[in-house]
Amino acid sequence: MHIHTFRAESLQAALQQVRDALGPDASVLQTREKRQGRLGLFTRTFIEVEATLDVPVPSHFADRSQSTERSSSAGQVGDKQISLRTSISTTDSSLVSAACSARASASHSVDAPTPGCSEEMPSAAMLEVQADLLSSGMSPSTIAALMREAVEQGRGEPTADAVDAMNNPWALRGRIGQRIAKRLNVAGSIALSANKPPVVALIGPTGAGKTTTLAKIAAGFRFDLGCRIGLVALDTCRLGAVDQLLQYAELVSAQLEVVSSPDQVNAALQRLSVCDLVLLDTAGRAPRDAEQLSELHRFLKLAQPHSTQLVVSATSSAAHAAQAVERFSVLAPTNLLITKLDEAVDFGSWFTLLERTPLSISYLTHGQQVPQDIMVASARRLSSLLLAPLPYRSVNEF
Incomplete structure (x- = not known):
């Protein structure tokens, strides 16, 4: 692996250098804030980014499963009347x-x-x-x-x-x-602490909407409660993913740390100890890829999050959602966070899963707007969504 080092006055400028030199497929390995000067005189601060173009080969299973799920979702609407x-x-x-x-x-x-x-x-x-x-x-x-x-x-x-x-x-x-x-078992909102910031990790399959959901949570705590937010790109080193997270960090005036290996976790969290809430963004994982899940487990074991939110899209079938709950159980999630309810076709099929899962349901999301399209889960609202077929749902139910 050939590692390139880039320096700039801001993280955004450094990432632009990475993009210009290595292209959009580059992986960010680490970001550091450094000081330059002698004996403390005329010291200036700059950002140093290490990046490489050696990206891991994507999981063929993930590609096939996503393709199959997209095809399945497309056919669900057309077959609905016949199956009904x-x-x-x-x-x-x-x-x-x-x-x-x-x-x-x-x-x-x-x-x-x-x-x-x-x-x-x-x-x-x-x-x-x-x-x-x-x-x-x-x-x-x-x-x-x-x-x-x-x-x-x-x-x-x-x-x-x-x-x-x-x-x-x-x-x-x-x-x-x-x-x-x-x-239904609902959890309520993330609880803040007077002593140290709660660390909350978002995990889940690729395409579930983890990063956008993280931005919604961060914006809600920032603008509604005035909290200082820390964001960590945990094992999410693709340049595009880091760039997106940087935009959200700027939106909520959050400090962003990029962590590409487990040995960087503790130092990153220590730098964010002055925050009121720390949110960990993780790369999407194929539920059946044991090696990927094991790798993420090493990061989470060191981060020791106070809660781990399993993010699952309501556009998935109940069977796919149940599989995600089962496979990601090795990461000890504490909550289930359901996204894309505005796009769900047959959410009623989830009832058995939601009734039986040991995970309490924390948040529901229903659109792309940050921070508007998220709400704390309630049993009444969930039951309303489970009961209503898609054409009869109104914005009031969201």
Whole structure:
């Protein structure tokens, strides 16, 4: 590996030298702030950047998996109506059974049959909610279970309320939403400390939106709370990635450290000890690439983050998201951070994953604007997004 050294008065100017000399594919190995002068007289500060053009070969698996996922996402929209009709026609038995038992339990609590009700078939409201939940990507078995639970919830209520819930789609959605919300584990915002800055790492697959999400978090703490922010490009040495992070650092007046090897981690964090919050940006990793995950683990072991956010895009299928949660578990993430909810086609399919994951859900993002398009996760908001098919989501849900 041939290492080139560049010096300039600012990091931006030094990176421009790297770009001019080595091109956009260069890798930044290290950045240092240095002083020049004798005996402390006429001292000036400059930035020194070490870079190389020897970049690692990208993972072929990552390329194939991303290509496959893009193709899958493109086909999801076109196939949605066909799959929805198929789902409704072939899986109605369990749903009808749940709906009928619900209506039966309500109608049996009074002497006379409920007007407009039949124990043989579900109401129009039930069919409407069923179709919406199927369209959102939720599985038929999950929908049936949620409907049964919604009925159980109303057993102690006045009969009129129980019957209304089975005939009013909004009331039924409300009950199901309450059941979903109770099963979700949310974490709340990053907690600051009076003693030393919390160190928060963002990890996840390539393309999940880690760097943009990091910028949103940094901007929120900077502009809303007046925090001093430290940013670390941890094992993210591509010139383009460092350049993007530098732009975000300038936006929030943050100090940026570039760390290309584990032995640089402690010194970088020490230089950022005066900050109120330190955010670690990491390179995207293919979930099945054990070597890449092991390399990142060495960095995180030295950084000892207070929390590690696993960033996963809502545009991924539930199966891909579950795979990411499983594979990245070797890095001991503490939270799940869900991005690109504004682009999600079948987010309802994520319900089983979100219900079962040991990771508490911290933040949700829904666009590219920094810092507007991010919010702290709440069980109510998540249940609303899981219930609603994409065409019926409004900006109020974000």
